[in-house]
Amino acid sequence: MAWYPGAKKLELQPESDAQPAIRPTQLIVHSIVANWTARRTFEFWRDSTNLESHFGIGYGAGDIAQYIGTETRADANAGANRRSDGTGAISVETASNSTATDPWNASQIEELIELGVWAHRTHKIPLRICRTHNDPGFGYHSLFPQWSTSGTACPGKARIKQFREVVIPGIVARATGKTKPPKEADVALSTDDIKKIWKTDGILPSPSTAAKGNDFWTADSYIRDIHARLRAVQGVQEANTATIRAMAEALASRDDAVDVDALIARIETAIKGVTVRLETES
Numbered sequence: 001m002a003w004y005p006g007a008k009k010l011e012l013q014p015e016s017d018a019q020p021a022i023r024p025t026q027l028i029v030h031s032i033v034a035n036w037t038a039r040r041t042f043e044f045w046r047d048s049t050n051l052e053s054h055f056g057i058g059y060g061a062g063d064i065a066q067y068i069g070t071e072t073r074a075d076a077n078a079g080a081n082r083r084s085d086g087t088g089a090i091s092v093e094t095a096s097n098s099t100a101t102d103p104w105n106a107s108q109i110e111e112l113i114e115l116g117v118w119a120h121r122t123h124k125i126p127l128r129i130c131r132t133h134n135d136p137g138f139g140y141h142s143l144f145p146q147w148s149t150s151g152t153a154c155p156g157k158a159r160i161k162q163f164r165e166v167v168i169p170g171i172v173a174r175a176t177g178k179t180k181p182p183k184e185a186d187v188a189l190s191t192d193d194i195k196k197i198w199k200t201d202g203i204l205p206s207p208s209t210a211a212k213g214n215d216f217w218t219a220d221s222y223i224r225d226i227h228a229r230l231r232a233v234q235g236v237q238e239a240n241t242a243t244i245r246a247m248a249e250a251l252a253s254r255d256d257a258v259d260v261d262a263l264i265a266r267i268e269t270a271i272k273g274v275t276v277r278l279e280t281e282s
């Protein structure tokens with residue numbers, strides 16, 4: 001087990017010994033929605049719930065404690081706690097007001113930066129914000145739905161802004177002397193990632209033909225709707241062609257000589273010309 005020398009050790013038992021090992025590849029920050037010290041957070045984990053984080057940070061300078069070694073699973077990150085390949089996330093709870101709307105104070109930011117540098121040097125966590133739910137790096141609780149079983153806004157808008165604009169640049173600068181994260185190669189999306197993109201709701205406004213109250217459609221729904229409409233148009237077009245042919249054949253049965261194929265071709269050409277004009281004018 002790895003213990004951060006900058007934190008007070010308040011070991012949770014039996015969790016610290018009983019829970020399975022992980023290989024830390026991520027560090028995820030939270031707000032505990034309580035104005036607690038690091039010790040009070042420890043007492044809450046110990047006495048009131050079967051959940052826990054690896055670290056707790058209070059409001060005061062130096063008020064940081066570690067409850068479980070970073071190579072042991074802690075249960076604050078849902079799907080990121082421990083994956084089937086043995087990787088997992090280090091979790092850091094930070095004190096906040098009762099609505100998690102306040103920004104981190106200077107002491108908290110300093111603790112987060114120092115801890116981030118240690119996690120990078122000790123566990124080789126890359127100096128970047130996680131790009132997918134299982135991508136190594138740093139993140140905050142609401143960054144990916146896989147990290148929360150019921151959805152969350154944690155750690156709050158103010159702290160998310162600080163995370164991106166102050167904490168991550170601070171970790172990078174202190175760890176490398178650079179002001180920007182090192183350039184990383186693009187990571188290939190997994191099949192599950194692609195499925196999630198196509199089936200994510202709440203982003204694309206629904207079309208005007210959608211049922212009342214159905215304000216958003218997934219990209220997958222749009223593609224299926226377009227496909228259904230195209231098939232319907234093809235059906236109408238085939239029916240129209242059959243009708244035209246029947247009319248032409250009826251005319252041909254009269255005394256006047258009518259070239260059925262030529263008539264159909266002329267009508268279809270005229271229809272295509274109208275379609276092209278409509279497309280260019282729209």
